[in-house]
């Protein structure tokens with residue numbers, strides 16, 4: 207979608223076509239499969255400019271662009287895709303575009319002469335190409351949603367921290383945090399699509415997005431490290447495995463627990479699980495990752511870290527008495543801390 211962002215040559219050409227009330231059917235690549243469904247027209251090898259696009263689209267038929275989208279390879283082409291491929295489109299231009307895209311796997315852009323709209327067909331789906339203002343409004347809406355999802359994720363992570371220090375986490379609590387992380391990531395991928403569709407106009411959205419996503423990947427990794435069974439490796443136990451689930455499956459806690467890697471023949475959703483302490487220790491800014499790992503290796507569980515005295519903690523390599531005191535204070539504070547746990 208980035209090549210169709212405002213300011214790009216193809217986009218500038220499409221906007222001219224819309225303004226001129228002519229239509230267009232443009233195949234974004236000239237693979238062998240594309241030539242197989244192309245008939246008539248004439249082959250050329252012209253530099254893609256907005257003007258050339260506009261002029262060549264005045265002809266009956268469609269265009270084929272080179273793979274790098276820098277050149278126009280053919281114009282006035284009549285496309286003859288398999289007419290049995292399923293499509294909801296009614297007009298012949300739009301039906302052909304949808305079917306050509308499905309049959310060849312190459313995206314196809316259409317400008318409707320009658321509706322003055324632009325769309326891209328990709329893998330059997332039609333995606334509208336919106337005016338910059340429309341796109342910006344939708345991007346801002348998605349960003350607002352992302353901010354509220356981030357807030358809910360922060361609350362879920364905070365609750366998990368409190369349960370962890372009290373040593374009363376159940377499988378279900380870990381799954382809830384996983385759900386929040388995955389939902390956040392899905393909305394973020396929508397925001398990223400808008401950013402790439404907006405091109406340079408998406409810079410401000412991108413800056414705000416970056417603020418919102420900071421810490422979330424680390425959170426996913428640390429939660430996975432905290433609850434992964436000793437015998438499992440990151441490929442069999444990971445919060446990130448939730449990306450494979452459908453939206454409906456994200457409502458099914460049992461299915462989610464399985465996807466993360468909990469063995470439900472051993473646990474049920476209410477079973478208690480103990481974290482190692484990776485996430486809580488990562489929130490202590492003075493502690494190097496190496497020293498944090500040494501603490502986890504020595505004590506094994508967060509419960510033992512919480513129970514350890516300052517002097518026991520201070521014996522660990524890279525900790526020392528001052529950091530040992532900070533660890534103790536920080537763990538104690540977590541019980542009534544109201545701050546955002548993602549930011550430590």
Ligand SMILES: Nc1ncnc2c1ncn2[C@@H]1O[C@H](COP(=O)(O)OP(=O)(O)OP(=O)(O)O)[C@@H](O)[C@H]1O
Pocket residue numbers: 229230231265266267268283284285286296297298299300301302317318319320321
């Ligand atoms: N298979 C095809 N290959 C190339 N061009 C096509 C094909 N089918 C239609 N077109 C082009 O689309 C033009 C408009 O066709 P039609 O009005 O039936 O389509 P439409 O989907 O309703 O599009 P629009 O909204 O632009 O009217 C045709 O005159 C032709 O130039």
